[in-house]
Amino acid sequence: MSVLAARIGEQGFPRPPEPGLTPADVITRAEAIAATLVERQQETEDRTFYASDTHEAFTKAGFHRILVPRRFGGYEFGVDTFMRVSMALTRGCPSTGWMYTLGAAHALAVATMFPERTQEEIFAAGDFVCPATVMPAGTAERADDGGWVINGTWSYCSGSPYATHFLGHALVSRSDGEPAPMMFIAPRSQWRRLDDWGQQLGLRGSGSHSITIDNGRVPDHFTLDGHMSEFSVADSAPGLRLHRNPEYGGGPLSFMNLESAVLAVGIARGALDAYEDLMRTRTTLFPPVVQRTHDPDYQFWYGEAAGLIATAEAAILNATQQWQEACAHGPATFTREFEMRIATICRQVVELSWRAVEQHLLPTAGSSAVRRGQRLERVWRDMSMLHTHAGFTVFLAAKAQRELAKARFDIEEVPR
Incomplete structure (x- = not known):
């Protein structure tokens, strides 16, 4: 039997590295790896991205194939599994969890939006890491062969150090002369990562470097007109027809919001872990001097925070379930109202965590617990940085609520 034949399963699809792997297996692996990340947070910040051996461990554990379709050698485990893995890793190290999540998540969007030919080329290697940005930048011009020549620099490309691809938006001059966004996928050979990350307030190890493209060339079938947030699965969902899995027919916008919220919960759970360690190892500041676990005030503060975080976790897992149920009912379920309802849940999840x-x-916690380099200090910086992310500050915190009301009451935009 040839090597190729040995990799082909009964359905004619390439076998993943571990054909018997289950969702429970990868979640267990994530929780085990997360425990090892806690002590490596400082080195991750110093490097500005997680270590190569961590990346190898993620690859070996199957994390970069969770959302990759089975047709291309992925595990196709689903969004709920991905969210639990993301939450576990972020709990251990916010920067690492952020970098992993925003690098691996876009396998779902690519498998949903792009045609079969494109997916065959993009997912050829099986493991898929693809940062994405929603801010249109740079330019795209038609090439003589019908493809595109792309130039520009895109900031905040979380996951770029080990990325196989980049999903971005460039501006294209249309016939009326007005620039319009075009989504594109650029293979790793067409771009380079800039050394411009690590001086920010938080998430310093998230690998959120800029990506620059100088006369990069991508074929036409690596592009889609419009912006990812405006992609309507009700109008077109190539992935649903190709993979016959309803989750490849779900709304990319609502899924992006789920990503932001699950990261907030993971970070907050890490903060609670750090606080629990302080409860067990430190005493009260004023008489009677007792271990903090025995003090009514610390018991209340811990319980209050634990309740908020548990509520946030329950909400994000339920929102994920709602998203999956909507997929099962078909792309038409992903109306603007449904997408915005998921967004407002995600907004509250982040707020509860914060x-x-x-x-x-x-x-x-005490001032000594928030000295530079302490776990709780780092978590606070990381959560503060999350609050500056445009997806939260601009969209979830300001726009989503209005858009939900307008969708519910069928209100068109009123010119000013």
Whole structure:
């Protein structure tokens, strides 16, 4: 039997590295690996991205194939499995979890939106790491062969150090002279990563470097007109027809919002872990001097934060379930109203997570617990950085609520 034949399963699809791997297996692996990430947070920040041996461990564990379709040698385990893996890794190290999540998540979007020919080429290697940005930048011009020549620089490309591809938006001059966004996928050979990350307030190890493209060339079938946030699966969902899995017919916008929220929960759970360590190892500041676990005030602060975080976790897992159920009902379920309802849930998830850390854990931990390099100090910086992300500050915190109301009441935009 040839090597190729040995890799082909009963359905004619390439076998993944571990054909018997289950969703429970990868979640267990993520929780085990997460425990090892805690002590490596400082080196990850210093490097500005997680270590090569961590990347190899993620690859070996199957994390980069969770959302890759079975047709291309992926595990196709589903969004709920991906969210639990993301939450576990982020709990261990926010920067590492952020970098992994925003590098691996876009396998779902690519498998949903792009045609079969494109997917065959993009997923050829099986493992897939693809940062994406929503801010249109740079330019795209037609090449003589019908493809595109792309130039520009895109910031905040989380996951870029080990990326196989980049999913971005460039501006194209249309017939009326007005620039319009075009989505494109650029293989690793067409771009380079800039050394411009690590001086930010938080998430310094998230590998969120800029990507620059100088006269990069991509074929036409590596592009889609419009912006990812405006892609309607009700109008077109090539992945649903190709893979016959309803999750490749779900809305990319609502899935992107789920990503932001699950990261917030993971970070907050890490903060609670750090606070629990302080509860077990430190005493109260004023008489009676007792271990913090025995003090009513610390018991209350811990319980209040734990309740907020547990509520946030329950909400994000339920929102994920709603998203999956909507997929099962078909692309038509992903109306603007449904997408915005998921977005408003995600907004509250982030707020609950932030409130637990900012109002209860950080103020009561003690100043020595928030010295530079301490776990709780780092978590606070990381959550503060999350609050500056445009997906949260601009969309979830300001726009989603209005868009939900307008969709519910069928209100068109009123010119000013």
